[in-house]
Amino acid sequence: MNFDFSDEQKQMRDEARKFLSEQCPPKAVRTVLDGKAAYDKALWKGLAEMGFLGVAIPEQFGGAGAGHLELCVIAEEMGRALAPVPFSSTVYLAAEALMLAGSDAQKQTWLPKIAAGEAIGTLALFEGKGNPSPKAIKLAASGGTLNGTKKPVPDGAIADFAVVAARTGSTGRDADISLFLVDLKGGGVEVKELTSIDLTRGQAEITFTNAKAEPLGATGEGWGIITQVLDRAAVLLAFEQVGGADRALEMGRDYALDRIAFGRPIGSFQAVKHILADMYVSATLARSNCYYGAWALSTNAAELPEAAAAARISATQAFQHCAKNNIQVHGGMGFTWEFDCHMYYRRANATALGLGSLSYWEDALIDRMRKKNAA
Amino acid sequence: MNFDDTPQEAAFRAEARAWIAANAPKQYEEELRKSSLGRTQLKNANILEVAKAWQKKKADAGWACLHWPKDYGGRGASPIERVIWQQEEGPFGKLSAMFIIGHGMCGPTMMAFAREEHKRHYLPPLASGEKIWCQLFSEPAGGSDVAGLRTRAEKKGDDWIINGQKIWTSGAHYSDYGILLTRTDPTVPKHKGLTMFFLDMKSPGVEVRPIKQASGQSDFNEVYFTDVRIPDHQRLGEVNDGWNVSLTTLMNERMSIGAGVATGFPELFEFCNNLMLEDGPAIEDRSVRSRLANYAVKASGLKYTSMRAISALSKGERPGPENSIGKLVAGSMIQEVAMYALDLQGAAGVLSGPDAELAGKFQAMLLRAPGTRVEGGTDEIMRNIIAERVLGLPGDIRVDKDVPFNQIPTKGRAT
Numbered sequence: 001m002n003f004d005f006s007d008e009q010k011q012m013r014d015e016a017r018k019f020l021s022e023q024c025p026p027k028a029v030r031t032v033l034d035g036k037a038a039y040d041k042a043l044w045k046g047l048a049e050m051g052f053l054g055v056a057i058p059e060q061f062g063g064a065g066a067g068h069l070e071l072c073v074i075a076e077e078m079g080r081a082l083a084p085v086p087f088s089s090t091v092y093l094a095a096e097a098l099m100l101a102g103s104d105a106q107k108q109t110w111l112p113k114i115a116a117g118e119a120i121g122t123l124a125l126f127e128g129k130g131n132p133s134p135k136a137i138k139l140a141a142s143g144g145t146l147n148g149t150k151k152p153v154p155d156g157a158i159a160d161f162a163v164v165a166a167r168t169g170s171t172g173r174d175a176d177i178s179l180f181l182v183d184l185k186g187g188g189v190e191v192k193e194l195t196s197i198d199l200t201r202g203q204a205e206i207t208f209t210n211a212k213a214e215p216l217g218a219t220g221e222g223w224g225i226i227t228q229v230l231d232r233a234a235v236l237l238a239f240e241q242v243g244g245a246d247r248a249l250e251m252g253r254d255y256a257l258d259r260i261a262f263g264r265p266i267g268s269f270q271a272v273k274h275i276l277a278d279m280y281v282s283a284t285l286a287r288s289n290c291y292y293g294a295w296a297l298s299t300n301a302a303e304l305p306e307a308a309a310a311a312r313i314s315a316t317q318a319f320q321h322c323a324k325n326n327i328q329v330h331g332g333m334g335f336t337w338e339f340d341c342h343m344y345y346r347r348a349n350a351t352a353l354g355l356g357s358l359s360y361w362e363d364a365l366i367d368r369m370r371k372k373n374a375a
Numbered sequence: 376m377n378f379d380d381t382p383q384e385a386a387f388r389a390e391a392r393a394w395i396a397a398n399a400p401k402q403y404e405e406e407l408r409k410s411s412l413g414r415t416q417l418k419n420a421n422i423l424e425v426a427k428a429w430q431k432k433k434a435d436a437g438w439a440c441l442h443w444p445k446d447y448g449g450r451g452a453s454p455i456e457r458v459i460w461q462q463e464e465g466p467f468g469k470l471s472a473m474f475i476i477g478h479g480m481c482g483p484t485m486m487a488f489a490r491e492e493h494k495r496h497y498l499p500p501l502a503s504g505e506k507i508w509c510q511l512f513s514e515p516a517g518g519s520d521v522a523g524l525r526t527r528a529e530k531k532g533d534d535w536i537i538n539g540q541k542i543w544t545s546g547a548h549y550s551d552y553g554i555l556l557t558r559t560d561p562t563v564p565k566h567k568g569l570t571m572f573f574l575d576m577k578s579p580g581v582e583v584r585p586i587k588q589a590s591g592q593s594d595f596n597e598v599y600f601t602d603v604r605i606p607d608h609q610r611l612g613e614v615n616d617g618w619n620v621s622l623t624t625l626m627n628e629r630m631s632i633g634a635g636v637a638t639g640f641p642e643l644f645e646f647c648n649n650l651m652l653e654d655g656p657a658i659e660d661r662s663v664r665s666r667l668a669n670y671a672v673k674a675s676g677l678k679y680t681s682m683r684a685i686s687a688l689s690k691g692e693r694p695g696p697e698n699s700i701g702k703l704v705a706g707s708m709i710q711e712v713a714m715y716a717l718d719l720q721g722a723a724g725v726l727s728g729p730d731a732e733l734a735g736k737f738q739a740m741l742l743r744a745p746g747t748r749v750e751g752g753t754d755e756i757m758r759n760i761i762a763e764r765v766l767g768l769p770g771d772i773r774v775d776k777d778v779p780f781n782q783i784p785t786k787g788r789a790t
Binding site: 001002003004005006069249253256257264265267268270272273274276277278280281284285286287288289291292294295298299309310313314317359361362363365366369370373 | 384661664673677678685686689703755762763766767768769
């Protein structure tokens with residue numbers, strides 16, 4: 001048994017960590033946080049040059065053709081560094097949807113551009129409040145055009161194209177939903193930037209008015225594809241969350257070692273130690289669930305839906321838990337704009353929602369465990 | 376990343392599986408599979424006798440204490456082979472409960488510190504379960520602070536005379552031998568005046584009194600020593616070096632990666648899957664699903680954490696510190712799980728034993744659970760260990776560290 005990443009994959013993780021510590025220090029994240037840029041363009045270009053954007057994209061489509069385990073280790077580092085780039089929307093959502101359901105021509109059009117850092121993609125799924133559900137999709141598709149509004153769309157304001165979930169039927173079943181590819185630089189697309197709790201990543205509202213769209217996958221199969229894309233993205237985003245959780249834990253630990261109060265390092269007080277020990281526990285549980293998710297993702301195992309939900313729940317909890325308690329350990333300084341703690345807190349709480357919130361995934365996990373149990 | 380055995384591991388697994396299939400006491404399999412925390416009795420048999428018979432059978436065929444050297448009753452197997460054995464032994468592994476302290480702590484301490492003739496004499500019957508060992512460390516004045524123990528050992532000729540009291544000694548009432556930590560010099564700081572011995576529990580002056588636990592059962596004991604004689608050749612390690620010897624004992628315990636700690640989750644999931652509430656099946660209720668999902672990811676997180684440790688063993692590496700979270704997570708979880716199962720039973724949850732749902736499985740779990748958060752290191756000690764040994768935080772400031780033991784205050788509030 002080898003329930004661990006290979007030496008080559010660990011080496012790739014080290015490379016990614018080194019690259020990001022040089023190219024994406026907190027100062028770079030703050031440029032986006034303070035609204036001086038929509039995303040870090042230089043970093044995005046650098047990620048493309050390192051081959052990280054196309055690590056799981058097959059070579060025939062301009063990628064490195066490495067695989068999803070390699071993508072998992074990079075995702076962890078992206079989360080650790082709070083990289084202010086549209087990585088999750090482009091790589092976990094748009095590229096995965098294209099690889100799952102795209103025609104050869106569609107893959108040929110977009111995947112090489114994604115790998116080269118020349119195209120940003122996203123998934124336009126939500127229409128206001130609520131969790132992923134076919135019933136919530138009102139945006140209508142007919143005659144190759146879309147009409148309706150999507151929000152929030154992650155990185156929607158900087159995206160070049162979107163995978164859009166649209167209604168093509170009214171039977172009340174999953175088969176009413178189909179997917180479309182839309183060039184967001186084309187006509188009939190109006191994009192409005194929205195404010196997010198995570199200021200280092202963008203959210204947008206996109207209104208389509210007779211916007212030209214081409215089908216992605218067969219008509220009526222959209223919901224099935226979305227479910228698969230969300231499962232795959234859940235594992236990948238969970239690695240980002242674990243990376244963020246680990247970094248928040250380290251920040252708290254380092255502060256507890258350095259900060260003196262009552263004549264001793266605050267990390268020598270059990271009240272502080274126990275907070276940090278509990279952070280370690282949640283981060284460790286999440287990491288182990290993520291490894292199982294990585295195994296299921298990389299082998300396309302039948303266990304993927306269950307493993308993805310478990311990884312998603314566990315990593316969401318861990319990142320939120322570590323980010324909030326990192327502030328607690330820092331005391332008043334943790335609540336300043338100057339310290340980086342709030343950037344992790346913002347990211348933790350934003351990533352907790354993007355693919356569907358905890359309650360959605362809790363429900364999904366039990367559904368999937370029940371199915372397995374009945375089988 | 377894979378869950379596959381290497382060819383050697385697969386061959387070992389096949390051999391173990393075949394032997395277990397041919398030899399295990401199958402008549403108890405279902406009962407053992409269903410047993411859970413707070414309820415590990417067999418209906419129509421004495422579990423101690425069944426356990427001893429199974430252990431002896433294993434030993435005769437070379438399947439006992441797999442990681443021990445053959446000369447001492449083991450198999451000389453690798454750590455990963457030991458884990459594979461545990462996986463294959465499955466529910467029959469629950470029969471090892473009463474040997475865990477002897478095999479996991481006393482045996483390795485004897486191996487590290489006893490004389491060769493003692494090792495050859497005492498270890499094989501310990502491995503085969505013919506003799507059961509206990510560990511006599513904790514005292515009324517030394518629980519989490521075990522180095523605060525007060526049981527005296529005084530040298531008299533070639534013997535040591537023991538006087539004092541131990542407590543929380545698991546299985547002392549059926550043990551043949553024990554390892555005993557004593558104070559030999561009260562005039563030096565507490566860690567520096569301790570000495571370790573092993574002794575025959577039938578020695579004159581040893582008295583074992585069962586403790587009636589809050590759960591109503593008696594797994595633990597008080598052990599009283601009145602002028603008990605231990606020959607000097609039964610000393611383990613140097614005089615006054617007992618603290619270091621005890622660290623070896625505890626380290627061995629942490630190195631053993633078990634077949635997984637009990638969380639109560641499989642039992643709760645099965646219960647919810649079969650339970651009807653007023654509005655329909657419990658498993659379809661949103662709040663039930665949310666609670667279950669939260670427990671599910673803890674249980675799977677623990678499972679895959681131990682898989683990571685096993686992988687390290689498989690590669691011949693030392694497992695990382697992540698395994699230290701198991702007891703801390705599982706201990707409080709099983710308590711919450713039991714409370715939640717009773718909550719779902721509503722007013723009838725108050726009933727216990729044969730009058731209760733599922734013959735009182737979750738009620739027994741509830742009443743036994745507080746102990747799991749205390750025994751073998753309290754939740755708070757486990758958090759200290761994680762904080763200090765894993766995260767590298769400074770130790771607590773110890774006010775008694777450099778004070779001679781006999782000058783440490785023994786009373787809190789003045790009475």
